[in-house]
Amino acid sequence: MTTSNRHSAAFVGFGESRVFRGPDVPLGELTVEASLEAIKDAGLELSQIDGLVCTPDAPFSRGRSADGIEFVSTSFMKNALGIHPRWCADVPGTIANSTLAAIRAVEAGECNYALLFRALHNPGSGKYGHTEEKNSGEIEMSGPDANFAIEQFRASYGLYPPADGAALPWSQYQAKYGSGSREQMAALVIQSRKNGLAYEGSYWARYKPIELSIDDYLNARMVSRPVSIFDCDIPVQGAGAFIITTAERAADLAKPAAYVHGIADGVPARRSITVDEALEEQMEQNRDIGRRLWADARCGPADIRLANLYDGFSIMTILWMEAFGLCGEGEAFDFIQGGTIAPSGRLPINPSGGNLGGGRMHGINHLMDGMLQVAGRSGARQVNNVDLAVVALGMGWAAGALVLGKSPV
């Protein structure tokens, strides 16, 4: 197999804070906790960190947005850590966008050691939307949302992108392929919970260490049919951090690194009320990312030993599997049956639980697992013979994907 010689970045450190259901500990404190852990994991000194990068967007806020409470910026962390970076970037979107920015900054020589962090706030009050509507009839935006103008065309219908954005394409999938029942989806959701319980840092392992039964899943409270509460990740408060440097510098560090073999960004879809809700639009965005990813990494789906595919909603993982060619289109629901995607299976998926099995860490779990698996550092969760792993973060324009490898390119 030939691989790219374009990339020179490597992941060399990971840290994660304690995870809570709500704001028990200030988010800024948790982000410092995760960052110091990542720096220690890499075997570096704090003073060696010369790049800071994050996606500061809160997934939600309620009219208030305080640095260190609802979100955490590079400015906050620069001051909290008392360091003097030469490159700082607050990149909108999801962890996908800041991860790819970190890789590019390191490869361009903008910094030697980038600290990438992501902090997730959960207000814990049950109010959890980035669009809040007042009954006065005005649509009030309390957080940044590039699609604000689009809300005039859908808010009056009670159409909410997060859950409906999963339910509507799932309904199209069922009609298109005659596949995709909840009975079939159970295999993915139950396995994800099991995987999450094996990761000591996950929300479920910490607080509710119980597996899901098929009855639990099939009798779950419905949110937006066919999406039930267990097809959604549980909102949590916590932070994760990664250290990225060059492969050359990684060679001087004590622990094995995860090497970047390929990357691809999501790009905006056409302006449409259906961006989040239409199967074909989601698939085409994901296929486009997949095509560019495999070209950049100079490998293909057959070379991949395991996949960490974003699962804020269960159907997202299905769509990533098919878009990346890890199975045929319309075949994912058959593919996931019978243990194929278990850590011991042919194509393990989200072996540390992803969002569904770990909590809504917005891709931190996926990137962590991909990194540690190729570095051979996953301990009891280690999958055998992991040379290459694919990681897909987010969905749509705020998505990005990576191929990580055990060896430098």
Add this chain to the structure above:
Amino acid sequence: MSLHPPLPVADEISKPYWDGIQDRRLLVQRCAGCERLQFPPDAACGACASTELAFVEMSGEGAVFSFSQTVSGARHPYFQSISPYLVGMVELDEQKGLIFPSNFPGSEYSDLEIGAAVKVEFQEIANGVLIPQFGLVGAAGSKGLK
């Protein structure tokens, strides 16, 4: 009608669309350059970048494109009060990809099927404020959203 859905807030680009809805006419933009129809309205044609866009009336006929039933999790008090309610998309007959949201008034979840024929109707969601809805052809029609 004290409790009602959020009302649409028109902007400079969408005003002709919402004015049309208040007149019970379903208008979308047609590009003078490539004749493509476009919804939601935008500053330029998404296919050829022409800014010569005129609003033209649609037949209002189409088919179910996707559907769901919101059972729990609605955030707005009005939608919480009517849960469970239907939500989804319809595709107009005039052009592939011309998609509108709908609550399928007068239908039940078990009635819905992707591809089923729908027709526009105009629903008053607050005093004098209309929005387009699409009901299954042959369905009873309803002022409610269930």
